[in-house]
Amino acid sequence: MPIDLPPVTRALLIANLAIFGLQQLIPDPMIMHFALWPLGTDLAGPDGTRVAFGIWQLVSYGFLHGGLPHLFFNMLALWMFGGAIERLFGSRPFATYYLACVVGAAVAQLIVVRYFTGGIYPTLGASGGGFGLLLAFGMMFPHQRLMLLFPPIPMPAWLFVTAYGAIELFLGVTGTQAGVAHFAHLGGxxxxxxxxxxxxxRLPLKPRRILMR
Structure with a gap:
């Protein structure tokens, strides 16, 4: 993969790393105010500050992470797929696409928590944007070979994306991997x-920009 990343991908990597560093300094305020809280949340934080859903959380949660492994794998996806997709889409459309995937993942998570799973817990992580990039890579470069980590099996991107999406759906429906927002991934x-x-x-609305693949 290229090391010379285009500007938005590079900026997203830097922003995620910087905000993770800020989380280490002031973890509670960052989670209370900028993680994605379910609709209707009304809690008192450790210092008495009110914890509730805020519209900005639809984006801000995507720059927070629950630990180094969480951060590493999300940034790995951004590094692996972000550059290729940004060069294809252009920087401004790429930024729009990535943030829309983050918001789409948040909306899916809010719906699932409100109507299906219940509970009051924060959601955080760039996985929604990462899964959106994975989807874009599979659609734009369907025959590019990707390698599974475990086991190390190469496969075309379209199959990799399809299989990954099916696994996420299975895990989400069965609830066999607790603590992971599978439906947020699918929402992205x-x-x-x-x-x-x-x-x-290919939708009824008139597009502002058409991808020729």
Whole structure:
């Protein structure tokens, strides 16, 4: 993968790393105010500060992480796929796409928590954006070979993305991997799919930009 990353991908990597560093300094305020809290949340934080859902959390949660492994794998996805997609889309559309996937993942998570799982707990991480990039890579470069980590099996990108999405759906429906927002991941992929189809001119709305692949 190229080391010379385009500007938005590089800026996103730097922002995530910087905010993770800030989390280490003031962890409670960062989680209380900038993680994604379920709709209707009304709690008192450790210092008495009110904890509630805020509209800005639809984006801000995507720059917080629950630890170094969480940060590493999300940034690995951004590094692996972000550059190729930004060069194809252009920097401004890429930024729009990435943030829309983050928001789409947040909306999916809010719906699932409110109507299906319940509970009051924060969601955080760039996985929604990462899964949106994975979806875009599979659609734009379907025959590019990708390698699984465990086991190390190469496969075309379209198959990798399809299999990963199916696994996420299975894990989300069965609840066999607690503590992971599988439906947020799927929400990021769904948002990415809609945007790409819109840009390709395959939705009823008139596209502002059409991808020629």
């Amino acid at each position: 992929m769904a948002a990415g799919f809609v945007i790409i189809q819109y840009w390709r001119g």
